Amino acid sequence: MVSDVPGTAKKRVRDPEARRAAILAAARTVFAERGYAKATIREIAQRAEVTHGLVVMHFSTKEKLFLAAVPGTRDLADSVQGDVEGLAGRVARSYVARMESADSADPFIALVRSAAADQHSAKALLRAMREESVNAYRAVLEGSDVPLRVDLVGAHLIGVTFSRYVLADGPIAAMSPEELTHYLTMSLRGILLGCPGGDLSATEAASSRS
Amino acid sequence: MVSDVPGTAKKRVRDPEARRAAILAAARTVFAERGYAKATIREIAQRAEVTHGLVVMHFSTKEKLFLAAVPGTRDLADSVQGDVEGLAGRVARSYVARMESADSADPFIALVRSAAADQHSAKALLRAMREESVNAYRAVLEGSDVPLRVDLVGAHLIGVTFSRYVLADGPIAAMSPEELTHYLTMSLRGILLGCPGGDLSATEAASSRS
Structure with missing residues (x-):
């Protein structure tokens, strides 16, 4: 050709x-x-x-095509880029915008739906998404535990996707996109930056403000 | 009889x-x-x-038996009970202790694994778990958005359960129980109490300290 x-x-x-x-x-x-x-x-x-x-x-390959088609990987670097303080909000807005525009016909929803039944594919795809994500987040976050935090962000988004778009039941499914963005920002802040106060010394990874 | x-x-x-x-x-x-x-x-x-x-x-009924057998519902009220400041830590420790002792043979893992394939049962069971959870959390948290926060906690634990016990792959699966407790405490704090600072006014629900 x-x-x-x-x-x-x-x-x-x-x-x-x-x-x-x-x-x-x-x-x-x-x-x-x-x-x-x-x-x-x-x-x-x-x-x-x-x-x-x-x-x-x-x-x-089919895997590379999937990764290019799925929201949150290809443009992830763009939404992550910026100051640490606004990171959670940018990621939340980007996730909500993409999922809502996809109108429940999104490869990530399909992946979450079929992951338990097809664990082999799901592992390979999630590994590749994790790798891309970690690279993107490293531009903004420091610390040896960035891969752990990014994996927790992934798990959170899998759970939210499952509730809102696969089962489509309960408060998460009923929220407006604006409410979802608000609450996701809050939970992603906790995961990515940790919360000041309490008995946790988990905020050191948030100190890489550029 | x-x-x-x-x-x-x-x-x-x-x-x-x-x-x-x-x-x-x-x-x-x-x-x-x-x-x-x-x-x-x-x-x-x-x-x-x-x-x-x-x-x-x-x-x-089978549903009631499931709810009694699944960890996190029957004794949830006990682990939630206490001061707001330590809430996330108590919930995290309780989740980790139960899941780790179950040795991957736990009804909640089975529910997460089969939820996409059997949405009808999953919806009914998760609704019942949500209801019990909201009642338990209301003893410690105030605010009209407690059901939303509790649903986000549920989604987070579904995602973590999926990564660690169903796919069993990646950083979340590789963490020690102690690390998992540490990071879960951090993310649950963000979800349940919100993080002070930032552009969020999401901390009012955390003001019901008893």
Whole structure:
């Protein structure tokens, strides 16, 4: 598929960015509908109206395509970036904005729904998401326990996703997006920065204000 | 099964407390092995070496038996009770002690594992657990948002249970019980009391110190 002058092709691919976006949109739909294990690159390519080869050229594997399609990984670095004080609020707003716009058809929801039934895929995907997340958070947080804190943020978001979008029952499911952002900010602050006071000396990781 | 003089029987039931404990232990095992939907009172009775009728007499329904057997509901009021400042630590210690002693064979783990596949049971059980929890927390916390906070605590513990005991992968799974208690205390503080400082006015619910 690649010509002898790669990188200089101009007319052959009309709008690579639009095709990439179409692949990602198709991937979101197929992962959300089928779950990770049953989704195939072939079906995603068909939905996006591109060839199988083009999907592989852009994303190489199903796992990489999932990680690019799932919210919270690709743009995570952007929402994390900034001062420590506002970190929890930025992460909360970014999570809520993405999940609410996805209208319950989101690959992360599919992952949480099928994780217990397909532990092998879930472990691999969550490991990859964890790694990307830790790298992003390290730009803002210091301390040897950043991986632990990031994993707790992940567990919290898995639990909230489960309550609000999978079971869709109870107070978390009934909250407005604004309320959810408010309460998530509060809980993520506790996890990421620790709370001053009490018997905890867990605030040292929050001291890396830039 | 009940004689004409209920409450005064002495010799017929040798040790009612031991039988009740045997039923609960059997229930924990069967719920953990089969999940809620597939577990039957009949099998639980057989494991406990008591009659089906005795289980019904003690617990009336499978749902009530589950709620009695699952850690964190029956004794929740005890661990919640006390001053607001130490609340998060007490809840964290109680959760960790129960989950670690259960050796991954716990009905709550089974519930989290099977919740996505059996949403109907999961909703009913989590609703009942939520109700009991809210009642317990109201003894220590004030504010109209106590149900929201309690639901967030539940979501957090679902996410942590999922990472540590269902997928059993990553930093949360690798932590020692002491580390887990430390970090859970920190995140539960954020959820239950909010963190002072920042742009949140979420600390008013923490002002009900007795």
